Amino acid sequence: MKTFNYHSAKDVKEASKLSSSSSAFLAGGMTTIPSIKLGLASYKDIIDIKKIKSLSGIKVTGKTVRIGSTTKHVEVAKSKDVKKVIPSLVALAEGIGDPQVRNRGTIGGSIANNDPSADYPSACIALNAVIHTNSRKIDAEKFFKGMFETSLKSGEIIEAIEFSIPEKSNYQKYPNPASRYAVVGVYVAKHKKGVNVAVTGAKSCVYNDKDLSKALTNNFSSSAIDSVRISSSGMNSDIHASAEYRANMVKVFAKKAVEAC
């Protein structure tokens, strides 16, 4: 493994100041550490942010659930406050990886990494999340740019993710049997102003399926999905599932999610 300098930042200001073009922030390290070990990434400086207290914790208000960026998956999975208002978010956290990943992995790390098969990005899109950083607020729709790419700038640190509490919501996925990443995952959320159908695992980046969202906004029932055609164009095709299979799964899981709402 390539060497680096490890820093444990005491606050966001220090963490941001330490960052450079050859540094990475470390929270749970569930992707960063394997990437360094496999030689896929190398850094001069690793800036650990998990001891910054202000970045961790869950706050539920009347309309939103605000989750600090270094809050671990296990904390969301066990949160009674979140379960009361967005049970689908708790279920999503419970289904990430394995217990050891949930004990270390963080929500901020998950969305900053923007793995095309990660679970949390779909929650951000479906639940109209606002990503709070140390310099601005970013709507989820503008945050996820492409495969492993976000709109975060160098030195910018996610502080919290603020989800809108929907009227109803549900997340369904077909987990890869080895990693539990979503081969396809569909997050349906019905808000006062309309329905979002966020899809992960199917394409190179999470997206809001406009046709499904429109159909369900007009008529929130699984039969409303029957007439929607999902194209396999641009969908991932690999040893786990072909593009056509994924396209079909998007529809199947969207229906399942609506029925479970």
Added chain:
Amino acid sequence: MKKVNVEINGKKVIKDIPDHTLLSVFLRDILNLTGTHVGCDTSQCGACVVFADGKSIKSCTAFAADVNGSKITTIEGLAKNGKMHPMQEAFKKLHGLQCGFCTPGMVMSAVDLLQNNKNPSDTEIREWLEGNICRCTGYQNIVAAVKEAASKM
């Protein structure tokens, strides 16, 4: 180099180590605690599971520096006064191991399960052990051992 100050199996340990030292390497190569095994070294197999502040983690996917200040428990820390932990007893009694390579991680994960769920079902045990792989495929007896331990703890 980084100064790491941790408590391992109840004993204070202070060492200067290279910044990129993995927790698994720290335990095995520097402290000679070789009960923690390294199987895949890619966070999949779970042979390296230890506790950090009471929660199971994979020591191949943590830096020693990033658990600085934590209390670490390894498989060597489970037995008390020469008496095996009930989970270890149950694995021995019910042949919850064949080659034994995955066993330290299996036992640590299973102990964490019982901290979270005192009376898990077969399904809950299998789901919890998602991150632990037994290449001898001896899962039946592992599940039986976890159930046995649950009844004794």
